[in-house]
Amino acid sequence: MSDRLDELERRIDELRAGVRGAMRVRDTATARVLRAELRGAERTWDALVSDGGEPGPEPVPRAVREPAPRLVTVREQVHQALTLLGAPAQPRLIVAVGEAFFGGTLRGNQLTSTRRDEERSFRASPYGRPYYLCAALTDRLSPARGLLSVSTWPLARRMVGPLSPRVDFLTCAIAVARHLTDDPRAARLLARMARNIPGGSRSDLGPPDPGQVIEAAAAELAVHAERDTRDRDTLAKRATSQLGDAARLFGAATLSTLARDTTTKGGR
Incomplete structure (x- = not known):
């Protein structure tokens, strides 16, 4: 009992x-x-x-x-982490945020096929779900390797221009700092991010100061934000005019993808 x-x-x-x-x-x-x-x-x-x-x-x-059901699905855990971060992110960061803030049980290999599964679901029943875990898009309008985002975000936020990786990192660091909890995993995550931001780390080895991280990240973000916003808006306009619904979420096929598909079909 x-x-x-x-x-x-x-x-x-x-x-x-x-x-x-x-x-x-x-x-x-x-x-x-x-x-x-x-x-x-x-x-x-x-x-x-x-x-x-x-x-x-x-x-x-x-x-x-019966065994207790899983708290939330892998898909929901990824959505929670991305919503907190507010920017496209790599699986490693998504897993770390899920563990630190939501008690998640994500593993990196669980995210490997996520985008493909979401694309299949969308093509089978377009807009049948409230949101999709989709791709960030490069300047070629193809899916950015390893970057996941959320379909409900503005298209410009899912575009990746020359400065976007740095801007997104700073955006994520600010989000982690703002949501910092007493969980030591959250503090360790913020400390790792702060070390890559000039002025974001303390001189000692103590826990990171969220306010200091936010201030330092925001200062650098102000330098890049205007140019990055302009680049993303330009790419988003191209995507809107050139891509269909599915490609705007999951990216246009690249030449290498088309060649591979053609070879596969020719071998049947």
Whole structure:
């Protein structure tokens, strides 16, 4: 009985943390799902406590007999992390943010096929989901290697100009600093990012100062922002005029992709 209660209490704590995390990034859909799961787990806990722990002929509640469902799907965890960051990001950063801020269980290899899966889903049922995990787009309007973004963002935010990698890094560092929690993983992530920002790190080896990181990142961002915004807007206009709906989300096929597809079809 004690083990069952301990398991349920851990699950309830995870769900409460998940609800807080979803509300923090204003992901109301995920918060609604997690609250429903939380209410169910609390009802099961109440039922167990009411039984007094005495053995009896009554079956063990289904919620206790079966393994607890995963807190949120991989897709939802990636969306949470990207929403917090507010800019296209590599899988490594997405995983780190998921762990530090949402208690996520993401692994880098789980994100390898994410964009392809999302593209297949979109092509099978266009706009059938509230959002898609899609590609950032290069100046060739092809998918940027390894960069994930969110379909609901303005197109310009998903474009990658010459200065965009640095601008996006600074944007992500500011977001991490603003959402910093007591979790030591969040502090370690911010410390790693701060070391790559002039003036962002303390001279000692103590925990990073979020205010200092924000100030230093914002100062450098101000130098690049105008040019980067202009470049992204130009690319976004090209994408809008030249690409269809699917390509605007997942990128245009490159010459190498077309050649590979042609070779594959010719070999059939």
